[in-house]
Amino acid sequence: MAYPEDPAGLSDEEWGQYLFFRDNPEGEFAERWSHSAGCRRWFNVVRDTRSNRIRAVYLPAQTRPVIG
Amino acid sequence: MHPDRMWRSAEPRKSYDVIVVGAGGHGLATAYYLAKNHGITDVAVLDRGWLAGGNMARNTTIIRSNYLWDESAGIYEHALKLWEGLEEDLGYPLLFSQRGVLNLAHSLQDVRDGVRRVEANRVNGVDAEWLAPEQVKEVCPIVDVSPGVRYPVLGATYQPRAGIAKHDNVAWALARAASDLGVDLIEHCQVTGVEVTDGRATAVTTTRGRITANKIALSAAGHTSVVAKTAGLDLPLQTHPLQALVSELLEPIHPTVVMSNAVHVYVSQAHKGELVMGAGIDAANSYRRRGAFHIIESQMAAALELFPVFARAHVLRTWAGIVDVSPDASPIIGLTPVENLYLNCGWGTGGFKATPGIGWCYAHTIAHDTPHPLTAPFTLTRFTTGALVDEHGAAAVAH
Numbered sequence: 390m391a392y393p394e395d396p397a398g399l400s401d402e403e404w405g406q407y408l409f410f411r412d413n414p415e416g417e418f419a420e421r422w423s424h425s426a427g428c429r430r431w432f433n434v435v436r437d438t439r440s441n442r443i444r445a446v447y448l449p450a451q452t453r454p455v456i457g
Numbered sequence: 458m459h460p461d462r463m464w465r466s467a468e469p470r471k472s473y474d475v476i477v478v479g480a481g482g483h484g485l486a487t488a489y490y491l492a493k494n495h496g497i498t499d500v501a502v503l504d505r506g507w508l509a510g511g512n513m514a515r516n517t518t519i520i521r522s523n524y525l526w527d528e529s530a531g532i533y534e535h536a537l538k539l540w541e542g543l544e545e546d547l548g549y550p551l552l553f554s555q556r557g558v559l560n561l562a563h564s565l566q567d568v569r570d571g572v573r574r575v576e577a578n579r580v581n582g583v584d585a586e587w588l589a590p591e592q593v594k595e596v597c598p599i600v601d602v603s604p605g606v607r608y609p610v611l612g613a614t615y616q617p618r619a620g621i622a623k624h625d626n627v628a629w630a631l632a633r634a635a636s637d638l639g640v641d642l643i644e645h646c647q648v649t650g651v652e653v654t655d656g657r658a659t660a661v662t663t664t665r666g667r668i669t670a671n672k673i674a675l676s677a678a679g680h681t682s683v684v685a686k687t688a689g690l691d692l693p694l695q696t697h698p699l700q701a702l703v704s705e706l707l708e709p710i711h712p713t714v715v716m717s718n719a720v721h722v723y724v725s726q727a728h729k730g731e732l733v734m735g736a737g738i739d740a741a742n743s744y745r746r747r748g749a750f751h752i753i754e755s756q757m758a759a760a761l762e763l764f765p766v767f768a769r770a771h772v773l774r775t776w777a778g779i780v781d782v783s784p785d786a787s788p789i790i791g792l793t794p795v796e797n798l799y800l801n802c803g804w805g806t807g808g809f810k811a812t813p814g815i816g817w818c819y820a821h822t823i824a825h826d827t828p829h830p831l832t833a834p835f836t837l838t839r840f841t842t843g844a845l846v847d848e849h850g851a852a853a854v855a856h
């Protein structure tokens with residue numbers, strides 16, 4: 390969720406969207422994790438919210454892989 | 458003894474005046490009041506599973522109305538008043554027991570917040586008292602109020618009219634009453650899509666065929682985002698597992714309901730004798746009805762801190778429900794940008810207590826295509842206007 394480049398330029402709707410609305414899928418969900426009890430590194434994960442199975446792991450700088 | 462069949466099980470017809478999506482407590486109450494208060498009986502309540510097998514069957518049944526803000530006091534107190542006459546209205550025992558609720562304070566800030574909330578409650582006509590530790594002990598002798606514990610009890614708010622009810626009985630009684638008034642209750646019928654034509658909701662597609670309707674009212678709790686999305690509607694909701702547990706059956710030992718925000722546990726004793734304890738949500742969002750173990754562990758640790766006497770009790774079972782959490786911990790109710798599509802969601806961890814109240818107000822909203830005055834502050838548009846009803850923490854909001 391990137392911070393808007395020009396927050397003051399947003400309409401109330403757009404600002405509300407930025408503040409309060411997030412994906413909430415039943416299925417594949419991209420999120421950022423921190424391995425806080427270990428190496429303390431940040432990394433990206435695609436998790437299936439139906440089963441909590443991890444479908445993909447990738448570095449923050451990488452783009453989300455296509456899962457076949 | 459229960460009669461064999463309490464409600465007609467119906468086959469879906471091709472068309473209804475109103476379709477309610479979700480046969481939890483809220484969907485059933487809505488159908489009941491649509492029929493009873495508004496004479497609208499051409500109604501189907503659809504559920505993907507069996508009747509009231511979602512959060513309605515999984516909650517810890519705490520009923521109270523001692524919320525901080527005027528808007529919340531309005532809807533929850535309306536619900537509590539309805540609870541007080543519901544057994545008689547539905548002609549069925551609900552085991553509604555007004556045994557009171559204590560919300561414990563463990564820090565100076567807790568005390569200040571609690572006293573403030575008591576005053577706010579009284580202004581709104583909600584019964585509320587501030588109790589000193591000795592008085593807490595009088596209401597609930599098994600709470601440890603000694604000063605030496607890690608989170609000493611510095612006092613508590615007390616709402617005597619709060620209590621518990623038997624959730625299954627509530628669902629069955631509402632289902633029977635709605636069914637008797639002509640409502641179709643249709644189980645194992647998952648809504649897979651809401652059809653929108655020219656900005657109006659016109660039909661649902663389901664695992665048992667397409668059904669058209671004049672009005673479509675969502676009441677799908679943790680799955681509301683998924684259903685709303687098929688109508689092109691994004692909602693500010695996150696879905697999380699919420700866990701609870703019960704002990705084996707014990708002699709009556711716990712006379713009230715005790716909640717503690719600081720150590721995060723809430724405990725009551727069911728009529729049958731189990732201690733019923735609720736935890737917090739899992740931090741990660743998930744639709745899997747299984748929560749993380751460490752949540753249960755810290756919940757039990759919190760319970761033991763407050764109730765040393767529970768040390769020898771055993772856990773009988775734990776479970777989770779899937780709850781829809783909104784940004785300000787208040788529900789989202791009312792009209793949507795899609796005509797004829799109505800929204801009741803975001804009750805998160807605390808919607809059981811509202812069951813009759815929301816059924817009443819949601820039915821009104823659907824019947825008149827206008828928000829009921831008590832739910833008008835809870836519209837979706839508040840996330841644009843900024844008029845939030847922030848009950849996070851402020852009102853001991855866990856339940």
Ligand SMILES: Cc1cc2nc3c(=O)[nH]c(=O)nc-3n(C[C@H](O)[C@H](O)[C@H](O)COP(=O)(O)OP(=O)(O)OC[C@H]3O[C@@H](n4cnc5c(N)ncnc54)[C@H](O)[C@@H]3O)c2cc1C
Pocket residue numbers: 478479480481482483484503504505506507508509510511512513514515516517518519520646647648649676677678679680681684699700701735776777778779780804805806807808809810811856
């Ligand atoms: C562990 C736990 C403890 C809780 N404790 C309390 C408490 O002490 N006090 C309190 O006030 N609240 C409590 N709650 C919250 C309360 O249970 C919920 O806020 C409330 O039950 C939500 O309303 P409902 O009964 O209609 O939901 P539900 O019973 O979850 O009903 C929603 C229904 O929608 C159905 N559905 C979903 N998707 C579809 C679809 N696509 N098509 C058809 N049907 C669909 C589901 O199958 C479900 O039956 C607790 C919740 C949990 C999980």
